[in-house]
Amino acid sequence: MTAHLRVDTSPFQRLIGLEMVKAEDGAVELRLPWRDELGRVDGSDWFHGGVLSALIDIAGDYAIASRVGRAVPTIDLRVDYLRPARRGDLRAIARAVKVGKTVGVADVELRDANGAVVAIGRCAYSTAS
């Protein structure tokens, strides 16, 4: 996989244990296995919301990067939390909605181990070179 699509060159992404499933032509899938360190509060089996928003930002970035050939700075990020994300593998499915000369927009769904959508995100990235 080319450099701009590798997830393991980022210290933070290694810290949370992020894995790339696929990234091609504007479509990306990432996987985040449960770890106790990612929990919301002691004794809970919910992922912390900050993990979910990070995952959305990252997945959208790779979706645009897979089209423009390099990592892109995030302009802004919006996340809607739909239901708790319980322990188990999280999957982030992102797709490029627009890849313009100055701005790219990506839509992201987060699904829990049962396939339920736990959060949705939409992000704008700068594609100006």
Add this chain to the structure above:
Amino acid sequence: MTAHLRVDTSPFQRLIGLEMVKAEDGAVELRLPWRDELGRVDGSDWFHGGVLSALIDIAGDYAIASRVGRAVPTIDLRVDYLRPARRGDLRAIARAVKVGKTVGVADVELRDANGAVVAIGRCAYSTAS
């Protein structure tokens, strides 16, 4: 500090090393010291964007929690990235803009060690009991 305003009861918040500076009456300040594990990419001294969005969500939550007396579920989160957040202590300054019967809204600024605003966020939380 009462339970709903403690930051060290969350595994993820301990993982990133989050510290509470103050939280009272709708105004919150958090501090996040630099750690190499929070970096964007190997060899960079920028915080990962996912750390910034997490910090914004958390700070806004405590701002509303400090008014309603309990942690509140995030409805949605919006983050604008203004400039890179370089190594050094990050500070998140949040204030409650609205605390209604069903919805609370918080505004958050992230400042780097030089005081420059690196990102701004606005979040909606459910205050319905």
Add this chain to the structure above:
Amino acid sequence: MTAHLRVDTSPFQRLIGLEMVKAEDGAVELRLPWRDELGRVDGSDWFHGGVLSALIDIAGDYAIASRVGRAVPTIDLRVDYLRPARRGDLRAIARAVKVGKTVGVADVELRDANGAVVAIGRCAYSTAS
């Protein structure tokens, strides 16, 4: 059509000439024919961006209203503009993504007369009674 799904009881919606195509079970379609009064600037054949954001808010509201049986207050609104919306019939297609006890979320697409998506929106509404 029941009262909460009528578009012609609103002075502003009559002012811009909004028409309901259908609204049932969380899915809504609205139509807005071109009028010179809705233009962005004199001599342009683009809709004003303010018309597009209004249309997105309205369509999302009816999508949630069609499920809860009454008009719902908007909590917040987010619009991404993808390309200019040229003269011709605009269509807003909205669907309820979540209808919870306190919050509903709707996704909206705006399409121009050629079927191209010119803007996308996501809105949160208060469903608490």
Add this chain to the structure above:
Amino acid sequence: MTAHLRVDTSPFQRLIGLEMVKAEDGAVELRLPWRDELGRVDGSDWFHGGVLSALIDIAGDYAIASRVGRAVPTIDLRVDYLRPARRGDLRAIARAVKVGKTVGVADVELRDANGAVVAIGRCAYSTAS
């Protein structure tokens, strides 16, 4: 006032009756007097939410335009509705938060005739030439 800061060259802005109060160096104030045609629903004295979001988008645009010297395309728009906007003059106060080479960000407050903040908005604009 230079062309890119005039509000009366737009058919839609004339339709709703928008007035410029001031626009200089990233700070803008607009006024929108009440008209029955801007009402939410027959018999109500609340402005339609679509009027508020339009006003926020427009005010933010002029704030950035006052710094870059031309109208700028909106990338995205976010509006939080805080309370009903009752009849009377509405004022939109916008300020440029960032004016970068490719992106500008503006914050906007809408105040009713009593000075109460009824809605807040944050918008990103393309400043790439």
